[in-house]
Amino acid sequence: VQHQDPNKIHKHILKIENTKAEDFGTYHCVANNTLGATRKTIVLSGTPLRPIFERASIAGDNKSPRLVWMVESLSVIKSYKLQYRKQESDSDEWLEVHPKVIASSDGLHYTVVHDFPGLEPGTYEAVLRAENAYGWSYPSPPNLFSGEDNMSNEILDGQLEPNPNHASQLRISFALVLSILVAMVYC
Secondary structure, eight states: OOOSOTTSOOOOOOOOOSOOGGGOEEEEEEEEETTEEEEEEEEEOOSOOOOEEEEEEEOTTSSSEEEEEEEEOSSOOOEEEEEEEETTOSOOOOEEEOOOOOOOSSSSEEEEEEEOTTOOSSEEEEEEEEEETTEEOOOOOOEEEEOGGGTTSOOOOOBOOOOGGGTTOEEEOHHHHTSSSOOOOOO
16 A cells, blocks of 8 residues: 555554464565665464463472463463473483373463472473464473472572564464454554
């Protein structure tokens, strides 16, 4: 669309309602004017949203760390992949466990709970991913916590920054695409 008034701001919106799997993909918006051009990208996906760390606490045995995440997905979660490692270790090897999938009470939000019994003393980091019928979520930002012998100290609740490689890419879960306003792209 060509506009004659250079002082006017023009807004263009793309709405995708009643989204189907065929609508998933990468959408581009390109804007041009006398000063140049810009291009923005949005990825519409049915994968779960990136897991969000909720809290750290002590498990029922009063010694083990317990970590809790929330995952949003309209499609049923099939599995989780939880990776963790000791930060002070000479090895960069991640250990992997698969927390049990607990049914969502509202068909949208899933709670992931995992206890870490028998950990050596030290500081650990954990990353969680969730899988549904459309694939794997982006990993959660790393979350820091203390090993079993350090449980008398507070569990660390700091979070590291998300991977900057993902910052330029906007991901929308299937849960959001079925809402009234699914995707908006401004040019």
